[in-house]
Amino acid sequence: MTGGIEEGDQSVSLDLLKQEMANFAKERDWDQFHSPRNLLLALVGEVGELSEIFQWKGEVPKGLPDWKEEEKVHVGEELSDVLLYLVRLSDICGIDLGKAVLRKVELNAIKYPASKKNLNSNNGIAGSN
Numbered sequence: 001m002t003g004g005i006e007e008g009d010q011s012v013s014l015d016l017l018k019q020e021m022a023n024f025a026k027e028r029d030w031d032q033f034h035s036p037r038n039l040l041l042a043l044v045g046e047v048g049e050l051s052e053i054f055q056w057k058g059e060v061p062k063g064l065p066d067w068k069e070e071e072k073v074h075v076g077e078e079l080s081d082v083l084l085y086l087v088r089l090s091d092i093c094g095i096d097l098g099k100a101v102l103r104k105v106e107l108n109a110i111k112y113p114a115s116k117k118n119l120n121s122n123n124g125i126a127g128s129n
């Protein structure tokens, strides 16, 4: 990365990550590889790597309390790869991810009104996607 993000920086934004990825690709002449399809496949691959960490463990408690520190660091790395490819894919597709995600949050709230949360036994989820 270009040094624009400090570890533990609370001000990290989607725009900053977008710029970091754009710089990262440009500095390596990798724009040619960052096509929508390639980025989508890379994203799915990283979701697979994240899944591998959880594979065969059975259900695990929230916060991963019994996991070794190195395993938790690994989870953070794979989550980061997923996020970085997602941000880059959005950028390359010309999608404003920040705008899109806020709109989707609003749509979710309309689709699943909070007042209906206790109307069924499925954690308030009225139906599948």
Ligand SMILES: Nc1ccn([C@H]2C[C@H](O)[C@@H](COP(=O)(O)OP(=O)(O)OP(=O)(O)O)O2)c(=O)n1
Pocket (backbone or CB within 6 Å): 024, 030, 033, 049, 080, 081, 084, 085
């Ligand atoms: N063509 C590429 C290759 C890598 N990256 C960046 C984005 C990801 O954050 C990270 C992915 O790197 P790797 O493919 O080396 O994947 P891992 O870091 O997961 O390594 P490994 O698969 O060996 O665990 O590097 C990228 O932007 N474009």
